Amino acid sequence: MSEKILVVEDEPALQETIAYNLKKQGYEVEIVGDGHAALEAARKLTPDLLLLDIMLPGLDGFEITRILRRGMNIPIIMLTARDDEIDRVVGLEMGADDYLTKPFSMRELMARVKAQLRRSRLHKEELQEHIKEASPQEALIFNNLIINTTRHEVTLNKEVLILKPKEYELLLFFAEHRGQMLSRELILERVWGWDYVGDSRTVDVHIRWLRKKIEADPSKPERLITVRGGGYRFEG
Numbered sequence: 001m002s003e004k005i006l007v008v009e010d011e012p013a014l015q016e017t018i019a020y021n022l023k024k025q026g027y028e029v030e031i032v033g034d035g036h037a038a039l040e041a042a043r044k045l046t047p048d049l050l051l052l053d054i055m056l057p058g059l060d061g062f063e064i065t066r067i068l069r070r071g072m073n074i075p076i077i078m079l080t081a082r083d084d085e086i087d088r089v090v091g092l093e094m095g096a097d098d099y100l101t102k103p104f105s106m107r108e109l110m111a112r113v114k115a116q117l118r119r120s121r122l123h124k125e126e127l128q129e130h131i132k133e134a135s136p137q138e139a140l141i142f143n144n145l146i147i148n149t150t151r152h153e154v155t156l157n158k159e160v161l162i163l164k165p166k167e168y169e170l171l172l173f174f175a176e177h178r179g180q181m182l183s184r185e186l187i188l189e190r191v192w193g194w195d196y197v198g199d200s201r202t203v204d205v206h207i208r209w210l211r212k213k214i215e216a217d218p219s220k221p222e223r224l225i226t227v228r229g230g231g232y233r234f235e236g
C-alpha cells in the first residue's frame with residue numbers, strides 16, 4: 001500500500017507542483033488549502049505524513065501542529081516562507097519534525113519526505129514491539145493509547161501521561177466497558193464508591209481533565225463521548 005501524504009498549502013501553483021511530484025514518486029496525495037480543512041483531513045485520513053504550510057487561511061500551521069500533536073504522531077514537515085517563521089519552528093519546538101524554506105527544490109522536498117517516512121516506519125515497528133512485549137492481561141490497547149494495568153501507567157503515543165489516581169481509575173473503568181453508555185451515577189458509584197460525599201459534577205470535572213490528556217481536541221472529543229441525557233461512552 002502506498003503511503004498517504006496530506007499537503008496543506010493554499011497557493012494553487014505550489015499545490016499542483018508538490019502533488020505532481022509526490023504522485024510521481026508513488027505516494028497517495030490529498031490536498032487542502034485552509035487550516036480547518038487540514039485538521040479535519042488529518043483526523044479523517046490519518047495520513048503517513050503532513051506537509052504543512054505556515055501562513056494559511058483559518059488556522060495557521062503552528063496552531064495546526066499544536067492541536068495535532070496532542071493526539072497524533074504523524075510526521076510533520078513545515079513549509080516556511082520567512083526567517084521569523086523558521087525561528088519559531090526551530091526555537092519553540094513546535095513539534096514539527098523538519099522544515100523547508102520557500103522557495104525549495106522539489107528534489108530537496110522529495111528527499112526530506114522520504115527521510116521522514118523512513119523514520120516514522122521505524123518508529124511504528126518499535127511501537128509494535130512495545131505492544132507485543134506487554135501481555136494482553138497487562139495492557140489495554142486503544143490504538144495509540146495504552147493502559148498498562150500492572151504498572152498503572154497510561155501512555156499516549158508512547159509518552160507517559162501524568163494522571164491523578166481518580167483519573168486513572170476512571171479511564172480504566174471506561175476502558176473495561178468500551179462502547180457502553182455509563183451514567184454519571186454508575187460511574188460515581190463504581191469509581192468513587194458508595195460512601196463518596198459529592199455529586200455527579202465530580203464526574204464531569206474528571207472527564208474534562210481526562211479529555212485534556214487523551215483527546216486530540218478536547219473540545220471535540222472522539223474517545224470519551226458525552227451521551228445526551230445519559231452519561232458518557234468510551235469509544236477507545
Ligand code: CA
Pocket residue numbers: 009010011053054055056
Ligand atoms: Ca501560504
